[in-house]
Amino acid sequence: MGQLDEARFEALIGAGCTKCSSKVLEIRTFLDRRLLIMLADPNDAGRWVHDGEKFVDGTYRITCASCSTVVFEDESCPRCNAVGGLERALEDTSRLAIPKRCPGCNEIELLALALVAAKAKSGAGTPKPEPLAEFGEPGHHTVAFACESCDAAVVTQKCPLCDATGPLRPRP
Numbered sequence: 001m002g003q004l005d006e007a008r009f010e011a012l013i014g015a016g017c018t019k020c021s022s023k024v025l026e027i028r029t030f031l032d033r034r035l036l037i038m039l040a041d042p043n044d045a046g047r048w049v050h051d052g053e054k055f056v057d058g059t060y061r062i063t064c065a066s067c068s069t070v071v072f073e074d075e076s077c078p079r080c081n082a083v084g085g086l087e088r089a090l091e092d093t094s095r096l097a098i099p100k101r102c103p104g105c106n107e108i109e110l111l112a113l114a115l116v117a118a119k120a121k122s123g124a125g126t127p128k129p130e131p132l133a134e135f136g137e138p139g140h141h142t143v144a145f146a147c148e149s150c151d152a153a154v155v156t157q158k159c160p161l162c163d164a165t166g167p168l169r170p171r172p
């Protein structure tokens with residue numbers, strides 16, 4: 001489990017800002033994003049593929065959207081809970097490089113799965129996350145890539161966010 005379970009997350013969001021009582025909070029989290037890669041460059045903007053449990057699991061900061069009061073913050077790695085890992089997750093670029101061609105069959109198109117820093121506002125309905133980093137920027141970490149032509153797949157064996165050695169904790 002991450003730093004928050006769903007019950008605590010819901011309680012924090014339901015309570016709103018502890019200072020100004022605003023109900024709109026900004027949530028920062030790391031979310032799963034799928035991208036189509038051609039010759040090692042993204043061919044599309046990618047799309048989110050997380051669910052609600054993963055949204056909660058990756059949460060590392062919650063602040064008031066009006067007055068910026070911090071209502072929750074944790075400095076450990078949002079993926080593996082390593083002490084101080086958040087800083088590396090936000091400041092480092094991806095450590096898993098995607099090759100120009102599939103190592104198995106030379107195909108130029110690969111699918112990538114990344115964990116990407118994102119922000120979303122609480123309020124009515126499901127939060128709509130905005131990425132805080134694009135492919136290649138700090139905070140955008142490739143977890144795996146795969147080829148649909150030959151089924152070759154490469155998955156990072158370390159923590160994709162902070163580079164700590166595995167095994168990684170399970171995610172919900």
Ligand SMILES: [Zn+2]
Pocket residue numbers: 017018019020021022064065066067068069
């Ligand atoms: Zn506030």
Ligand SMILES: [Zn+2]
Pocket residue numbers: 077078079080081082085159160161162163164
């Ligand atoms: Zn980590």
Ligand SMILES: [Zn+2]
Pocket residue numbers: 102103104105106107147148149150151152
């Ligand atoms: Zn292939």
